[in-house]
Amino acid sequence: MDTNTVLGDDLTGYDPAAFERPSVTVDVVAFTAKNDRLHVLLVRRGVAPFAGAWALPGGFVKMDEDLDDAARRELSEETGLTANVHLEQLYTFGKPGRDPRTRVISVAHMALLPAPDSGLPGALAGEPHGGTDAAEAAWWPVDTLPPALAFDHAAILALALSRLRAKLGYTSVAVALLPPEFTLSELQRTYETILARPLDKRNFRKKMLAAEGLLEATPRQKRDGAHRPAQLFRFTNREPVFLG
Amino acid sequence: MDTNTVLGDDLTGYDPAAFERPSVTVDVVAFTAKNDRLHVLLVRRGVAPFAGAWALPGGFVKMDEDLDDAARRELSEETGLTANVHLEQLYTFGKPGRDPRTRVISVAHMALLPAPDSGLPGALAGEPHGGTDAAEAAWWPVDTLPPALAFDHAAILALALSRLRAKLGYTSVAVALLPPEFTLSELQRTYETILARPLDKRNFRKKMLAAEGLLEATPRQKRDGAHRPAQLFRFTNREPVFLG
DNA sequence: TTAATAGTGTCTCTTAGACACTATTAT
DNA sequence: ATAATAGTGTCTAAGAGACACTATTAA
Numbered sequence: 001m002d003t004n005t006v007l008g009d010d011l012t013g014y015d016p017a018a019f020e021r022p023s024v025t026v027d028v029v030a031f032t033a034k035n036d037r038l039h040v041l042l043v044r045r046g047v048a049p050f051a052g053a054w055a056l057p058g059g060f061v062k063m064d065e066d067l068d069d070a071a072r073r074e075l076s077e078e079t080g081l082t083a084n085v086h087l088e089q090l091y092t093f094g095k096p097g098r099d100p101r102t103r104v105i106s107v108a109h110m111a112l113l114p115a116p117d118s119g120l121p122g123a124l125a126g127e128p129h130g131g132t133d134a135a136e137a138a139w140w141p142v143d144t145l146p147p148a149l150a151f152d153h154a155a156i157l158a159l160a161l162s163r164l165r166a167k168l169g170y171t172s173v174a175v176a177l178l179p180p181e182f183t184l185s186e187l188q189r190t191y192e193t194i195l196a197r198p199l200d201k202r203n204f205r206k207k208m209l210a211a212e213g214l215l216e217a218t219p220r221q222k223r224d225g226a227h228r229p230a231q232l233f234r235f236t237n238r239e240p241v242f243l244g
Numbered sequence: 245m246d247t248n249t250v251l252g253d254d255l256t257g258y259d260p261a262a263f264e265r266p267s268v269t270v271d272v273v274a275f276t277a278k279n280d281r282l283h284v285l286l287v288r289r290g291v292a293p294f295a296g297a298w299a300l301p302g303g304f305v306k307m308d309e310d311l312d313d314a315a316r317r318e319l320s321e322e323t324g325l326t327a328n329v330h331l332e333q334l335y336t337f338g339k340p341g342r343d344p345r346t347r348v349i350s351v352a353h354m355a356l357l358p359a360p361d362s363g364l365p366g367a368l369a370g371e372p373h374g375g376t377d378a379a380e381a382a383w384w385p386v387d388t389l390p391p392a393l394a395f396d397h398a399a400i401l402a403l404a405l406s407r408l409r410a411k412l413g414y415t416s417v418a419v420a421l422l423p424p425e426f427t428l429s430e431l432q433r434t435y436e437t438i439l440a441r442p443l444d445k446r447n448f449r450k451k452m453l454a455a456e457g458l459l460e461a462t463p464r465q466k467r468d469g470a471h472r473p474a475q476l477f478r479f480t481n482r483e484p485v486f487l488g
Numbered sequence: 489t490t491a492a493t494a495g496t497g498t499c500t501c502t503t504a505g506a507c508a509c510t511a512t513t514a515t
Numbered sequence: 516a517t518a519a520t521a522g523t524g525t526c527t528a529a530g531a532g533a534c535a536c537t538a539t540t541a542a
């Protein structure tokens with residue numbers, strides 16, 4: 001709960017100044033798949049500590065703001081994107097000393113964005129553009145990160161990555177990284193990008209098409225280059241769902 | 245991270261009084277299996293709001309205390325138990341208004357305790373005894389809970405329960421609910437208690453014994469009543485592990 | 489001998505994974 | 516014709532789940 005009934009914890013007639021309180025922030029691990037590589041959004045810090053280092057986007061939770069609203073706000077300040085973003089809470093990092101200045105408890109979130117080059121309305125979908133601040137923001141391939149991330153952000157990122165990979169196996173999270181319509185090859189490339197290993201084409205297609213309530217064929221095809229056009233599919237549910 | 249580089253978020257020379265901050269608490273969903281039923285630890289609130297209602301044990305995170313240390317402390321204040329407790333972070337609940345008094349962000353944890361009647365050293369292992377406060381604390385069967393839990397604690401409990409059930413399938417969390425040595429029937433009853441459904445005895449034993457690095461037979465047997473004695477087993481790892 | 493729990497094997501069905509060729513298009 | 520990607524089926528091995536009887540003990 002919020003308080004137990006220990007006398008010292010009684011909040012009736014509570015004086016907000018009576019106890020020292022930690023700061024609460026949200027950090028966002030935003031992934032996207034571009035150029036067949038998984039990328040994460042990082043911002044470069046302008047001030048100490050870790051000035052000049054790359055860090056996850058994040059910031060304070062406002063007093064009247066839900067945690068995922070705060071995460072969404074921080075993300076949109078960096079990317080300008082709010083629609084089509086899958087957001088989920090990851091873990092809360094609160095070890096004393098993780099921020100050298102003061103006690104900071106950070107609720108880490110994972111965000112998944114459709115690939116910026118996926119032809120969504122609004123050409124810069126998923127493109128970081130500095131947002132409301134002048135800080136540098138960029139998509140970094142997860143297999144080629146800058147040398148030292150600020151704070152404990154390397155650990156947060158590692159957790160997000162393992163969670164994403166795990167969820168790929170039993171949910172349809174890939175929805176959140178793909179445009180509304182896509183080919184089975186594009187879907188497979190997304191899986192391969194995230195898992196960082198090749199998958200067998202026939203087995204992959206068999207499994208995806210066999211999954212109950214996952215994919216629907218559209219009447220459209222995608223024709224690309226000098227090869228056979230590909231059937232376009234869409235996800236039955238726009239939200240990621242559990243797969244039995 | 246903790247701050248991005250938005251000007252207003254610059255914490256250099258930070259004045260702790262400059263921003264209003266939420267309160268941060270931990271809540272603990274403590275499970276144990278007794279009398280072939282899954283139980284959760286609840287405390288009765290003595291003060292408003294929700295005076296007289298049952299609630300999860302919890303309380304403020306101290307300024308120099310890690311989140312899971314806070315959870316462990318709150319739990320031990322209710323149960324007196326610190327050893328042999330498996331504790332993991334569950335989810336952070338922070339919706340404005342979830343506590344009618346002030347903004348409270350609560351980091352919920354799940355704890356698993358060995359059954360109190362399992363013959364551990366210290367006869368009251370897992371028995372709640374009011375701890376440092378005078379509040380009433382009791383183990384409630386999860387299928388017969390008191391009518392209305394305080395705050396959003398029913399949702400927290402529901403989440404913990406589904407997490408526990410899910411983890412039973414792919415980890416050895418059951419370690420944390422059993423004494424060091426146990427029979428396969430006891431192990432099966434623990435699973436059935438948590439999942440609230442019967443399992444096939446032959447399939448269950450086949451699977452458990454086939455699991456690599458999970459169980460070890462001890463040279464001991466348990467003889468109980470008027471029937472064949474049972475082989476005692478122990479877990480190879482005292483910590484819950486992932487099962488491939 | 490009875491009541492109570494421990495312990496044991498087979499069959500079927502589903503799923504995962506290895507594996508190679510044909511189809512269609514633009515140039 | 517060639518290069519490039521789409522699309523397709525079979526076999527095997529492993530795991531999940533249905534299913535019923537014998538073994539050992541205390542009373």
